[in-house]
Amino acid sequence: MSSIPHDHAPGHDGHHHPTGLMRWITTTNHKDIGTLYLWFSFAMFMVGGVMALTIRAELFQPGLQVVDPEFFNSMTTLHGLIMVFGAIMPAAVGFANWMIPMLIGAPDMAFARMNNWSFWLLPPAAILLVTSLFVPGGAAAAGWTLYPPLTIQGGMGMDLTIFAVHIMGASSIMGSINIVTTILNLRAPGMTLMKMPLFCWTWLITAYLLIAVMPVLAGAVTMLLTDRHFGTSFFNAAGGGDPVLFQHVFWFFGHPEVYIIILPAFGIVSQIIPTFARKPLFGYASMVYATAGIAILSFIVWAHHMFTVGMPTAGVLFFMYATALIAVPTGVKIFNWLATMWRGSMTFEAPMMFAVGFLFLFTMGGFTGLVLSIAPIDMQLHDTYYVVAHFHYVMVAGSLFAFFGGIYYWLPKWTGTMYDEKVAQLHFWASLITFNVAFFPQHFLGLAGMPRRIPDYAQQFADWNMLSSIGAFGFGFSQLIFLYAVVKCVRGNGAKAPARPWEGGDTLEWTLPSPAPYHTFETPPVVK
């Protein structure tokens, strides 16, 4: 047997590799690049988190206390963009880089140099986004959805945001091409598609989604750019353009984007639950088909974000029923995870705690999504805090909790050191409680009619807002516990991790020593 061929830089095969800063700049190793992605996303999570806390500080009491309304709008815009494009998506790609080659028995990603490029495009994009705060006119303030006409009128900060979105989109497309090619062409002998761990399946489908929808967003913001500077009128009503068309194009990207964010999280949870239930995943094939079903349906539901914009009744009905239909494959997944746990010999280490927390909270976010899919109710709740609560239950308690679980699950393999279980459990409980204190009251605020993206509010919303802000600060500071747990593990302060720290772990990565060697599976394993 020989090595599986893949693109790599000279010297990559040798055991010698650069050290210090050059190692990280020039690396083509999937594990190094995965580490870069994960640290970058954590840094962006902190930056976006500070913006969230600025928003919550302003909303602690009615009236204007901390920032002026224009800056508040910039904060909501950049918080959304940074969390989606800078924190959650790169974290998912970080997991993909670290784990996909090890889960399918490949030596590296198919295009190792392009992998390096995919990552190193992100820091300049993040710098563009953050520095847009300091240019004349301030940062983009039209919300992360970038709706015209406000985005046609904005200052230079808007141009920087458009370029940042272009760069991040290019990075995502390159990363996705790499992931699909790796999974399709570099699997170990015997690793058929239907034997792949579910994390690989969810990423394969996510990568296809990304390849299809990121160019659509790129096209939309390109048209915005030409409207702003080159005299076109795609979305400029004054020139005969149609601002509503931007919303259609944006949400054709935006709704699949929700699944791009959540499907890798589904994959991680599908790895964790069988391991700690000590049972195979219930209904593997149905999980694969459900994932594909969710991805396909995600292309035909975009206009449920636009019920209040106005569309024919037939259109409203179509998008309403299509949206409700997504509950079916999603329900298949939830019940399969529950069935996997049923009568399992379960233990509740930190990864499993986060997976169970994910199950509980994501289901709540899913249910409020179903509520919002009903057009007459959505007309009432559109652009209220109910929507804010809904998508934070999906994105934070969904994706982020799964990512925390995934990090605790694979940290022993990445670092060779067991994380501190007590600290991790503290992180879980602190995050769970403070998250719910922050976001559950927002349902009540939304139902009572409090609009989103407003720095001031009426007196009757004061109590729940104060509670929400206390919870948000608690959630933010809880993440310092996470940072402590990870740094402690990375520095080797803890028990040495065995090759297979989890009794129920039966995928390929657990056949490797801990920490995983710099080069793995140069000789492909044979999967039976």
Next chain:
Amino acid sequence: MAPAPSRNDDGRVRAANVRTALALASIAAVFFGGVIAAKFMGGWTTGMGVVGFAVLLFLGFAIGRNLWRGRR
């Protein structure tokens, strides 16, 4: 069970990697160009036309390539 790849497969797998990447990149290019063309030339029919043409092009290419390889 698939056989383990041999040294002779190296070039073949690399070529397959490049082919896969090009096919995926062309999908991205169609979506990028399609969304702008649809708006520039007006209306959803242009959009459907671009996507339909692209799907036919991909199909024609895939079938043609298969037939050509079959003849060899």
